[in-house]
Amino acid sequence: MRIVNLKVNGVGKTFIARPETTLLLALREQLGLTGAKRGCAQGACGSCTVLLEGEPVVSCLVPAVTVDGADIATVEGLADGPALSHVQQAFLDGFATQCGFCTPGMIMSAEALLDRNPDPTRDEVNEAISGNVCRCTGYEPIVSAILDAAVRRREGAKL
Amino acid sequence: MTLLRGRGYASVNYPTGMNLGGDPSQALIHATTMGGFVISLSSVDLGQGLKTVVAQCAAETLGMPMENVIVDTADTDTGPHCMGTFASRGTHRIGNAVIMAAREAREVMLAVAADELEVDAGDLETDGTGFVRLKGSPATEIHIQDITLAAHFKQGKTISGRGIFLKERNYPVPETGEMDPDSCQAHACTVAEVEVDDETGIVTVLSLHNAYEIGRALNPAMAAQQVEGGGWMGVSHAVFESTEPYYPASRDHGPVDFCEYLMPGPAEIPVQSSVILERPASNGPFGAKGIGEMTANAPIPAIANAIFDACGVRLTTMPFTPESILRGLDALRA
Ligand code: FES
Ligand code: FES
Numbered sequence: 001m002r003i004v005n006l007k008v009n010g011v012g013k014t015f016i017a018r019p020e021t022t023l024l025l026a027l028r029e030q031l032g033l034t035g036a037k038r039g040c041a042q043g044a045c046g047s048c049t050v051l052l053e054g055e056p057v058v059s060c061l062v063p064a065v066t067v068d069g070a071d072i073a074t075v076e077g078l079a080d081g082p083a084l085s086h087v088q089q090a091f092l093d094g095f096a097t098q099c100g101f102c103t104p105g106m107i108m109s110a111e112a113l114l115d116r117n118p119d120p121t122r123d124e125v126n127e128a129i130s131g132n133v134c135r136c137t138g139y140e141p142i143v144s145a146i147l148d149a150a151v152r153r154r155e156g157a158k159l
Numbered sequence: 160m161t162l163l164r165g166r167g168y169a170s171v172n173y174p175t176g177m178n179l180g181g182d183p184s185q186a187l188i189h190a191t192t193m194g195g196f197v198i199s200l201s202s203v204d205l206g207q208g209l210k211t212v213v214a215q216c217a218a219e220t221l222g223m224p225m226e227n228v229i230v231d232t233a234d235t236d237t238g239p240h241c242m243g244t245f246a247s248r249g250t251h252r253i254g255n256a257v258i259m260a261a262r263e264a265r266e267v268m269l270a271v272a273a274d275e276l277e278v279d280a281g282d283l284e285t286d287g288t289g290f291v292r293l294k295g296s297p298a299t300e301i302h303i304q305d306i307t308l309a310a311h312f313k314q315g316k317t318i319s320g321r322g323i324f325l326k327e328r329n330y331p332v333p334e335t336g337e338m339d340p341d342s343c344q345a346h347a348c349t350v351a352e353v354e355v356d357d358e359t360g361i362v363t364v365l366s367l368h369n370a371y372e373i374g375r376a377l378n379p380a381m382a383a384q385q386v387e388g389g390g391w392m393g394v395s396h397a398v399f400e401s402t403e404p405y406y407p408a409s410r411d412h413g414p415v416d417f418c419e420y421l422m423p424g425p426a427e428i429p430v431q432s433s434v435i436l437e438r439p440a441s442n443g444p445f446g447a448k449g450i451g452e453m454t455a456n457a458p459i460p461a462i463a464n465a466i467f468d469a470c471g472v473r474l475t476t477m478p479f480t481p482e483s484i485l486r487g488l489d490a491l492r493a
Contacts, residue, residue, distance in 0.1 A: 044417040095380050098388060099206020126426040133417055136206055137384060138391030139425040 002065045008033065009077025017064040024048045024059035027074060035075035035104040039133070046132030049105035050074045056112040058131070075104035078111065086156060087111055090149035091142075098136035106132050110146045118154055122147065160358040164365075167464025170348035173453035174341030175443075176248035181328040184248075185239035186256035188217065188264045190318035192311050194289070194304035196221060196264065197229045201238035202253050204230075207451060208381045209249050213257045215377055216444050220261035221268070222285025223303060247449030250377065251342060252324045254444030260322030267318045271310045272301050343440035345448040347371040349390070351429075351461035355469045357488060360481030362398045362466060366430040367458055374440040374448035382450065386433045389454020394429060395422045396455060397462040401478050 004017045008031060015030045024041075027033045027050065036059055039047035043061040050059045051073035078085040084092065087110045097103045106129055113120055113128035120128070125146045134142060176182050187199040198217055204210040214228040221228075232238075241253065266280075272291040273280035276299055284294050292300035310316040331338040350368040355361075367390045376382040399421045405413045414420035439446025459477060467473050472487030 042416060095384060098384060130424050136388050138388045139428050140387060143425050
């Protein structure tokens with residue numbers, strides 16, 4: 001058991017973690033942030049994707065005690081009040097979600113991609129979400145929404 | 160190495176719902192004091208959009224906005240009976256049950272409003288924004304919140320309704336085999352375009368073009384997504400999802416994760432185009448038929464036919480793996 005401090009979506013959080021407590025479990029069960037989903041719990045589906053120091057990670061494979069002091073971003077931190085992030089709004093407008101289980105992970109992978117590459121090609125989008133499994137949509141609306149979000153971000157940034 | 164292109168076509172007729180022991184679903188609806196309408200169901204929304212579609216059916220029938228409808232699903236201990244969401248039956252069966260329940264609730268709602276407005280219920284209409292008003296004299300109106308308050312606190316009435324859709328049990332006539340197993344059938348066809356690599360045996364599905372006759376698309380955006388999401392599943396069944404080499408060679412274990420049990424990712428998806436045709440079914444909710452499961456069907460034989468067109472290999476066992484393509488090509492050359 002160890003005390004772990006995290007900065008989650010900009011807010012300091014402290015909790016007690018067992019050695020086997022994953023970041024995903026800590027977020028969901030100790031911090032009440034259930035946006036990241038537990039799909040496979042073995043790193044294969046991406047539904048638990050969050051950003052660790054800005055990089056997308058599958059939080060089901062990250063022991064919480066190993067990231068003491070880290071900066072974590074989850075889907076809950078994206079919206080500014082009622083104003084959704086560009087990626088979220090593009091997902092909504094482009095109907096890029098069906099059952100929604102993959103959506104928080106997809107969105108976090110997309111945010112990370114657009115943070116480092118504001119003008120990605122379709123292939124780069126495909127690669128960025130290649131670790132995120134979707135069983136419903138057939139991916140096309142998701143890829144299109146991410147490309148659309150990239151445009152919105154660039155135009156938003158210009159204003 | 161040559162990349163061989165081919166095109167194939169397949170069609171599907173798909174029954175909505177099932178029969179045998181009979182196929183019922185029930186719905187209950189009641190108004191809250193705040194003017195909302197709660198639909199109680201035992202049917203699950205597992206991502207197919209059932210909640211949205213039944214809320215649309217209820218709102219349309221009640222003449223109230225969608226925002227006033229609350230769908231409460233999936234407690235089979237306490238909810239009204241439902242056979243389940245399978246057999247592409249949800250929209251058809253549950254939609255019909257909800258419409259029937261909403262009609263009954265609407266009658267009570269109009270009767271309460273008529274008492275408040277001191278007019279005849281037969282002269283009332285809904286405006287779709289939350290008001291019940293006198294036909295031809297829209298200034299004589301009352302809001303649903305005032306109707307439910309009056310029902311609960313003045314008139315002592317429950318604004319509610321009961322609905323059921325039952326497809327009755329039906330057995331085949333032994334002499335002729337004739338029977339009536341389903342309520343309606345949706346129809347579709349898909350044209351697939353593929354590329355076959357004659358050296359590696361890899362099949363790439365380039366495009367799927369789908370045409371679906373689905374009665375009525377209650378929610379066109381969701382219907383289109385069902386068709387294309389199902390198209391993706393068809394591609395996945397056709398050329399990806401294999402249990403080999405684990406099963407059936409060894410029955411002890413199969414693929415355990417998505418690294419061993421492959422499905423197409425975003426880089427392997429075909430271009431899709433879809434056309435929805437509407438020929439309303441007389442027994443469907445606002446004419447709708449079910450298109451849940453059929454969307455993964457037509458792509459598979461269409462891809463098999465496209466492979467045959469591309470390289471002459473006729474495959475009848477899914478998935479159409481590189482190995483089966485190469486064995487087929489060898490057999491042709493032999
Ligand atoms: S739950 Fe973490 S990758 Fe599936
Ligand atoms: S929307 Fe259902 S898994 Fe992606």
